[in-house]
Amino acid sequence: MKQLTIIKIGGNVIDNSANLHQFLLDFTALPGDKILVHGGGKIATELGESLGIEAKMVEGRRITDIETLRVVTMVYAGLINKNMVAQLQAKGINAIGLTGADGNIIKAKKRPIIKVSPTGGDLEGATIDYGFVGDLDENSVSAETLKSLLKAGLVPVLCAITHDGDTQLLNTNADTIASSVAVAMSALYETRLVYCFEKKGVLKDVNDDSSVVTEIKADEFEGLKADGTVQGGMIPKLHNAFEAIKKGVSAVYIGKADELNELANGVFGTKMLK
Numbered sequence: 001m002k003q004l005t006i007i008k009i010g011g012n013v014i015d016n017s018a019n020l021h022q023f024l025l026d027f028t029a030l031p032g033d034k035i036l037v038h039g040g041g042k043i044a045t046e047l048g049e050s051l052g053i054e055a056k057m058v059e060g061r062r063i064t065d066i067e068t069l070r071v072v073t074m075v076y077a078g079l080i081n082k083n084m085v086a087q088l089q090a091k092g093i094n095a096i097g098l099t100g101a102d103g104n105i106i107k108a109k110k111r112p113i114i115k116v117s118p119t120g121g122d123l124e125g126a127t128i129d130y131g132f133v134g135d136l137d138e139n140s141v142s143a144e145t146l147k148s149l150l151k152a153g154l155v156p157v158l159c160a161i162t163h164d165g166d167t168q169l170l171n172t173n174a175d176t177i178a179s180s181v182a183v184a185m186s187a188l189y190e191t192r193l194v195y196c197f198e199k200k201g202v203l204k205d206v207n208d209d210s211s212v213v214t215e216i217k218a219d220e221f222e223g224l225k226a227d228g229t230v231q232g233g234m235i236p237k238l239h240n241a242f243e244a245i246k247k248g249v250s251a252v253y254i255g256k257a258d259e260l261n262e263l264a265n266g267v268f269g270t271k272m273l274k
Helices: 016-030 043-052 066-090 145-151 174-185 217-228 234-246 257-265
Strands: 003-009 033-038 095-098 154-160 161-163 169-171 190-195 215-217 251-254 270-273
Touching: 003 174, 016 066, 016 234, 016 257, 033 066, 033 145, 043 066, 066 154, 066 161, 066 169, 095 217, 145 154, 145 174, 169 251, 174 190, 174 234, 190 234, 190 257, 215 217, 217 234, 234 251, 234 270, 251 257
Parallel strands: 003 033, 003 190, 033 154, 095 154, 190 251, 215 270
Antiparallel strands: 161 169, 251 270
């Protein structure tokens, strides 16, 4: 099987033009077939505020009402996506910027209204309507369409906008998109998934960047949670990573965006293994 690398970048890269330029240089230098997945950073929030649209969050998740959907579509699918594509073209990469609606690549389902469980703390008993947010399942990603683009020599750049197949655009978490695409493509390629963020990887000591845990196997995950090595927001990241591995992805990496060039040497961040 040919190797495919799927890379997801976060807001800490997107929000800084110098960081983004260097990241895209490193991305360009990666050998083989590749796909880039991105969200929107702070730009959507800032544009919304300038238009009088206040960002609404519940437990760290954005509520996407119709006005917010218009903003994130403009920013994710327009400004950010096309800026990245233009920069990649200038660096010799024939990139194509896409939403999930383009080529029917990613079809999502609108998240239902959620009733918070009796142990839901301050939100106990509340109902939460996340609005126009899309959730994915095992049939959401059209792997064959992505394969056809890769075979044509194109590098897909996927933003965090999907659709429901019935005219409605939806805002979908970019981490989820990256994982779902990686799982779908693993039937056709030896697929590795790379999450780039602000830390060097999973750290034994969150205050010491030199304390990177270089490899974690699935059966070690529970022990690392128990001893406190993995905690807070890193727990769902690793849970998703090992779910992707369970479903066919060969390896998942988590590391710092400005060290992506080390991926070719196999020493990038933390590598999650089967």
